[in-house]
Amino acid sequence: MNYLITKWFGTFIYDKKGIKDKLLFPKKPEEISKRLKKIDKEDILSEEKKIVKNKKVIVNEKRLQELGDYKPSEPFFNDIEINPNEFGFSGDLLHKSTLLLAGKKVDENLExxxxxxxxxxxxxxxxxxxxxxxxxxxxxxxxxxxxxxxxxxxxxxxxxxxxxxxxxxxxxxxxxxxxxxxxxxxxxxxxxxxxxxxxxxxxxxxxxPASTVQILGAEKALFRFKKEGAKPPKHGVIFQHPYIN
Missing domain, CATH: 1.20.58 (Methane Monooxygenase Hydroxylase; Chain G, domain 1)
Incomplete structure (x- = not known):
């Protein structure tokens, strides 16, 4: 049985004996951060599609379920440890890649x-x-x-x-x-x-929840209710809607 495993530095096909096939990512922070971003968005990587071609595999990530048999609780995945240093990928490269990814996320959020x-x-x-x-x-x-x-x-x-x-x-x-x-x-x-x-x-x-949306904009009244025992607010911003007011 084949198992598809993706790490931050590459994607691998395993069986009970060990690695059967592998596709390593480029050793550049920009390239690795791009792939980490796709994984974060639940997308399938091109390397994953390529390595699985014409193979039957077991996967433990939901995003990969269209590539193989989805078994999130498969014990085999817990026993696998892949050392990035064995393939020439350092912890410093991971650090730079994750920093780059975090910066891109911040920029996207601000924009x-x-x-x-x-x-x-x-x-x-x-x-x-x-x-x-x-x-x-x-x-x-x-x-x-x-x-x-x-x-x-x-x-x-x-x-x-x-x-x-x-x-x-x-x-x-x-x-x-x-x-x-x-x-x-x-x-x-x-x-x-x-x-x-x-x-x-x-x-x-x-x-x-709807109960929270209902009182959005009435934070001051809610604070007075909790602090001073005043009447709790029934509506916030949505009270301005003609169907309510």
């Missing part, structure tokens, strides 16, 4: 559109707060006789802030239809964006 939504929602809230403060200041200032040239710069700033609010709202609506069309259709792009922002990202929002 993800749902995190851009989070930042835009936070920026929108900042602009709305600034707009309210400027409006209050201008209204208060207008109560006393004031030369127009003194108050005009603040009015111009307020107009600029309001333009920024409209631009952000438009961009949020556009991006939400792109990255979360279902949420946009059900909750609306504005409420959907705020749900993503309060959850900390689209993926995390998708994993939250």
């Amino acid at each position: 993800s559109k749902d995190l851009q939504i989070v930042q835009m929602v936070n920026a929108l809230d900042d602009l709305i707060q600034t707009s309210n403060l400027l409006s209050e200041r201008i209204d208060s200032w207008s109560l006393i006789p004031t030369p127009e040239n003194k108050i005009k710069p603040f009015k111009n700033t307020l107009l600029t802030v309001k333009k920024g609010i409209k631009l952000l709202q438009t961009q949020i609506d556009h991006d939400m239809h792109d990255i979360a069309p279902n949420i946009s259709k059900i909750a609306g792009p504005s409420i959907g964006a705020r749900l993503i922002a309060h959850a900390g990202g689209l993926e995390r929002l998708a994993t939250l």
Whole structure:
């Protein structure tokens, strides 16, 4: 019986006697990190497809089940130890490869559109707060006789802030239809964006139970409930939805 085993430095075909076939990866951090990334995403490597061709194998990884007989509890896999040094692969190479992979993951996360939504929602809230403060200041200032040239710069700033609010709202609506069309259709792009922002990202929002989603945005009220015994919040951001409010 043949067993397919993949390590960070290559993929191997084993039987009860030992290694029958092997395909080693290039000894470059960039190449190894690419393969580690594919494995992390549950993809099958080209080397794995190539080495298995016309062979019947047993696999213990779910991602490889289309290549062979999937037996995750097969004892044979627990007994196999493959030393990378025997094939010229050092621990330093693994270290460099994993660092490179981690850096790529961080970059991808920072560039993800749902995190851009989070930042835009936070920026929108900042602009709305600034707009309210400027409006209050201008209204208060207008109560006393004031030369127009003194108050005009603040009015111009307020107009600029309001333009920024409209631009952000438009961009949020556009991006939400792109990255979360279902949420946009059900909750609306504005409420959907705020749900993503309060959850900390689209993926995390998708994993939250309905009871938690219901009170997203009511964190302060929830804190008061736990600390002071006030009434628990029933709804958070979704209370703004016309079907609820």
